[in-house]
Amino acid sequence: MVMTEPTGTRRSSTPGPVRFAWGTLGVLLLAWDVFEVVKHTGWVIPAAALGAALxxxxxxxxxxxxxxxxxxxxxxxxxxxxxxxxxxxMVVFSFLGDAPEDIAAPFTFGMSWLTAIALSRALGFGLRAADGGQR
Known part of the structure; x- marks a missing residue:
């Protein structure tokens, strides 16, 4: 079942508790993203932005x-x-490098990417069907 909103956008019929879990994960990851960006700065900032946009x-x-x-x-x-x-x-880059500064940018890239996915799933947007609509 697909819900249609007044604006014409379609969202998935994912149950509320699942969307809540995705939202909780997204908020926790977002807080961790901000922490990593503030802690490491440098290349972590564009890596986080690219991961969020990907x-x-x-x-x-x-x-x-x-x-x-x-x-x-x-x-x-x-x-x-x-x-x-x-x-x-995130897992692969957790085991690479000799120091946290070596892996901070690619790890934060993956974490920002996962954050964007979690928050979009929490809002009811997910994978698409072959015709381009929500599954």
Missing amino acids: PLLPTLAGRRGPGLLPPRAVPAHNLLNRPLIPFAV
């Missing part, structure tokens, strides 16, 4: 209608909105 890039391919992506952008959107990929980036 899952939104396929929407630049244009819109087909209210809340619809063009079908050519759906595979990229679905790939960039899978939480396992940024989580894997």
Whole structure:
């Protein structure tokens, strides 16, 4: 079931408790993101900004209608909105480097990416169907 809002945007019918859990994770990750950016500065700042923007890039391919992506952008959107990929980036870079400063930028990149995914899932936006609408 897909809910349609008055503005014409479509959101998934994910249950409220699941959306609440995504929102809680998103808020905690956002606080951790801010902590890491303030602590390390330097390259961590653009890495965090790029990570936060990455899952939104396929929407630049244009819109087909209210809340619809063009079908050519759906595979990229679905790939960039899978939480396992940024989580894997965070885990891999946790074990690389000799000092925290060596891994801070790529780790924060993955964490910001995961934060953006969690917050969009909390708002009811998730993966897309082949036609570009919400699943």
